Amino acid sequence: MTKLSVNINKIATLRNSRGGDMPNVVQFAKDVQVFGAEGVTIHPRPDERHIRYQDAYDLKSVVHTEYNIEGNPIQKFMDMVLEIKPTQVTLVPDSITTLTSNAGWDTIKHKDFLAEVIQTFKHNGIRTSIFVDPEIRQIEGAAKTGTDRVELYTEAFAHQYSLGDTKAILPYAKCAEVANTLGLGINAGHDLSLENIAFFKANIPGLLEVSIGHALISESLYLGVEHVINSYLEKLR
Template sequence: MTKLSVNINKIATLRNSRGGDVPNVVQFAKDVQRFGAEGVTIHPRPDERHIRYKDAYDLKPEVYTEYNIEGNPIPKFIEMVLEIKPTQVTLVPDAVDAITSNAGWDTIKHKDFLVDVIQTFKESGIRTSIFVDPDLHQIEGAKETGTDRIELYTEAYAHQYGLGNKAAIQPYMECAGLANALGLGVNAGHDLSLDNIAYFKENITGLLEVSIGHALISESLYMGVENVIKMYLEKLK
């Protein structure tokens, strides 16, 4: 069964909009785990506009499932991850002003940088994953970095699926197949939702984990967090 990791950034965004501590991100993380989620994902950015670096530390003792910290490996981020030692670190090439993640790594161009960062994390016993576009050359490049896993950037699939173009799954199938053959674990995330997750899961061999935030939180406004998590878990069986 593919693991569901809930990205709780949007809960922090809501909290920050009023300047207090409601909703409380730590309590929300505890609740989603209690409801059945197998992981918690956060993506702190340098301006801390949603998840704050302090949140990352506060969450550490409360996440008893998989703790996944995503982000661009700038020095401050690397230092934080090495101190917290989450289950997994997912490297994302975010620009400082990016509203959300909008591209995967060029694993060939940035090979040397990624090799150094990944080695640093792995020496501390932290599983590594790198965010990549569904491109076979980038999967081959990812293998050369020494990463444990890749996370397929699924925005293109989600957009095309919403237009009725199910053929958009094809490059993801090919990339997952190559990753499996190369011994890389396969994760996926970005714009996955209750509408498109089942078809993605059915067609991606060896899918280990999906990280879902924006859609899951939005769907929960109408159907409730516990119900929505159970719906995702059913679709991921």
């Protein structure tokens, strides 16, 4: 079974837009676990425009499933992760101005840097994953860094699949086969949704975990809004 880790960045974005504490990020993390989520993912960025660094600390005591913290391993990020010691850290090469993750690591060019960071995290008992594009050479490069897993960047698949191109899965399936051969665990994320997740899962051998945020929260608005409206109407009658 592939585990579902819910990325709660969008909840923090909604909270921050009003300057208060609604919705409450910590309570939401508790709730998604009660509802069956097998992990909670956050991706704090240097400008803290959604998840704040304090959120990462506040969540430590309430995430009893898998706690996955994503980010670019700048010193501030590394210090935080080493103090919190989540289940997993996912290394993402985001620049400060990046709106959302838009590329994987060049695991060949940055091999030595990644290997040093990964060794530090693993020495502290934290599972490591590297965000990578679906290219076999990047999977092979990742294996040489000592990482435990790779997270396949799935935006290209999601876009092409929405256009009816089922062959868009092929690079991902091939990368998964190589990763399995090299002993790397396989995660995946970015633009996975109810529309494409079953097809993706069925074609990726050894898929251990998916991290889903934007689509899951957006879908929840639609699938849950009828119940909320009717609850209001009932109270107003």
